[in-house]
Amino acid sequence: xxxxxxxxxxxxxxxxxxxxxxxxxxxxxxxxxxxxxxxxxxxxxxxxxxxxxxxxxxxxxxxxxxxxxxxxxxxxxxxxxxxxxxxxxxxxxxxxxxxxxxxxxxxxxxxxxxxxxxxxxxxxxxxxxxxxxxxxxxxxxxxxxxxxxxxxxxxxxxxxxxxxxxxxxxxxxxxxxxxxxxxxxxxxxxxxxxxxxxxxxxxxxxxxxxxxxxxxxxxxxxxxxxxx
Numbered sequence: 001x002x003x004x005x006x007x008x009x010x011x012x013x014x015x016x017x018x019x020x021x022x023x024x025x026x027x028x029x030x031x032x033x034x035x036x037x038x039x040x041x042x043x044x045x046x047x048x049x050x051x052x053x054x055x056x057x058x059x060x061x062x063x064x065x066x067x068x069x070x071x072x073x074x075x076x077x078x079x080x081x082x083x084x085x086x087x088x089x090x091x092x093x094x095x096x097x098x099x100x101x102x103x104x105x106x107x108x109x110x111x112x113x114x115x116x117x118x119x120x121x122x123x124x125x126x127x128x129x130x131x132x133x134x135x136x137x138x139x140x141x142x143x144x145x146x147x148x149x150x151x152x153x154x155x156x157x158x159x160x161x162x163x164x165x166x167x168x169x170x171x172x173x174x175x176x177x178x179x180x181x182x183x184x185x186x187x188x189x190x191x192x193x194x195x196x197x198x199x200x201x202x203x204x205x206x207x208x209x210x211x212x213x214x215x216x217x218x219x220x221x222x223x224x225x226x227x228x
Contacts, residue, residue: 008046020118041071049111058157061116068119082199154198155179
C-alpha cells in the first residue's frame with residue numbers, strides 16, 4: 001500500500017468482520033424513511049481529504065445513515081454538520097456543509113480518518129473489529145507523512161492514535177496522555193495531539209459539547225500549525 005488511493009481502495013473492499021458486513025448491508029437495504037430514494041453506499045468508508053495534510057482528524061466509525069449512506073466520512077449527518085462548519089471556519093474546508101460525494105467539498109491541509117471503517121451496531125465496535133481494522137489506521141498514519149497536529153474526536157480515537165503510534169515504534173510519554181476535551185499534548189515525535197468530545201447528537205443535544213467548545217479546539221489546531 002504505497003498511496004492513500006490504494007489504501008482507500010483496499011478499505012472499500014474489506015469484508016473481514018462478518019457482523020459489520022451484515023449490519024452495514026442490512027442498513028443499506030432497509031434505509032431510513034427520509035432516504036428511501038438513496039442508493040446507500042453500504043461498504044467500508046475510506047479516509048477523505050488532502051494527502052499532504054498537516055492536520056489529521058480521527059473519529060470512531062461511520063454513522064449508519066451518514067457515512068454508510070453517502071460513502072464519505074462525516075457526511076450526511078449532524079456530526080458532519082458540526083465538523084465541516086468548524087473546518088470551514090478555520091480554513092481547512094472550502095464550504096461548511098458535507099451532504100454527498102458530489103457536493104464540491106474539498107479539504108485543504110486536512111485529512112479525516114476513523115478507527116473502524118464500517119458502521120457498527122449501536123455505534124459500538126467489538127474489540128476484535130478494532131483489531132482487524134487497525135491495519136488500515138496504521139497504514140493511513142504512515143502515509144500521512146506531513147501530519148503535525150491530530151484532533152481525536154472522542155476517547156477511542158485518542159487512545160487508538162497513541163496505540164497505533166506505539167506500533168509505529170514511537171515511545172509514548174509516561175504518564176500516558178489522558179483524553180479530555182481541550183487537552184493538548186506535544187508528543188516526542190513532533191506531533192501535537194488534541195482531544196475533543198465527539199460532535200455526536202448525544203453530546204451536542206445535551207450541551208456537553210457546545211459550538212464554542214468545539215471551535216476552540218480547531219482554533220488551537222490552527223494556531224499550533226502556524227507556530228514555528
